[in-house]
Amino acid sequence: MTPQTHLFCNGEIIYHPHFFTDSEASQLFSELEKDLPWQCDKIRIMGKEHFIPRLHAWLADPNIHYNYSGIDLKINPWTQQVLKLKTLAEDKSHWTFNSMLANYYRDGKDSNGWHADNEKELGRNPLIAMFSFGQIRRFSIRSNENHKNKLDFDLNNGSLIIMKGPLQHTSQHCLRKTKKKCDARISLTFRLTHPQ
Numbered sequence: 001m002t003p004q005t006h007l008f009c010n011g012e013i014i015y016h017p018h019f020f021t022d023s024e025a026s027q028l029f030s031e032l033e034k035d036l037p038w039q040c041d042k043i044r045i046m047g048k049e050h051f052i053p054r055l056h057a058w059l060a061d062p063n064i065h066y067n068y069s070g071i072d073l074k075i076n077p078w079t080q081q082v083l084k085l086k087t088l089a090e091d092k093s094h095w096t097f098n099s100m101l102a103n104y105y106r107d108g109k110d111s112n113g114w115h116a117d118n119e120k121e122l123g124r125n126p127l128i129a130m131f132s133f134g135q136i137r138r139f140s141i142r143s144n145e146n147h148k149n150k151l152d153f154d155l156n157n158g159s160l161i162i163m164k165g166p167l168q169h170t171s172q173h174c175l176r177k178t179k180k181k182c183d184a185r186i187s188l189t190f191r192l193t194h195p196q
């Protein structure tokens with residue numbers, strides 16, 4: 001199926017709403033939920049420690065570290081299944097990846113606040129490819145210059161979204177909380193991380 005392409009903030013967003021069928025995606029969700037080494041980390045905000053509102057896991061080539069908001073993620077080895085997904089993401093995005101940050105949102109209270117994937121180890125104009133499995137959740141992208149200039153995507157079970165070009169330097173994205181009844185969602189965000 002042809003993807004939807006959006007030109008936004010000098011970058012490009014390519015959305016494949018049904019990269020996997022619903023039943024393939026639900027099977028992948030169950031396996032990832034069981035197999036990934038989920039960890040729950042705390043960050044310090046104004047001197048107080050808080051759990052981040054999601055679980056996460058970092059799978060990467062040896063020596064590819066990721067550190068954000070003071071969290072030093074443990075490096076876990078690739079699993080066969082995630083390697084297959086990495087190859088599919090590479091084929092679709094014409095890019096190579098050496099690392100993947102997985103997020104597990106347990107319910108509607110779990111979220112990911114406004115941020116850009118612009119850490120220095122991601123380099124200039126990083127391409128990010130993200131698969132979504134499980135609960136449909138709203139993912140928003142807004143311009144740094146004008147927060148009202150915003151795109152919303154209700155990311156399907158089994159979808160793939162690719163953010164490319166200068167997007168991480170010109171915009172931010174988030175996964176908002178919701179009060180609606182909400183099951184769990186997993187996102188896999190593939191990245192090319194440069195060793196520092």
Ligand SMILES: O=C(O)CCC(=O)C(=O)O
Binds near residue numbers: 112117
């Ligand atoms: O899970 C999502 O929808 C967003 C994930 C994300 O932005 C990230 O991992 O950097």
Ligand SMILES: [Fe+2]
Binds near residue numbers: 116
């Ligand atoms: Fe992100």
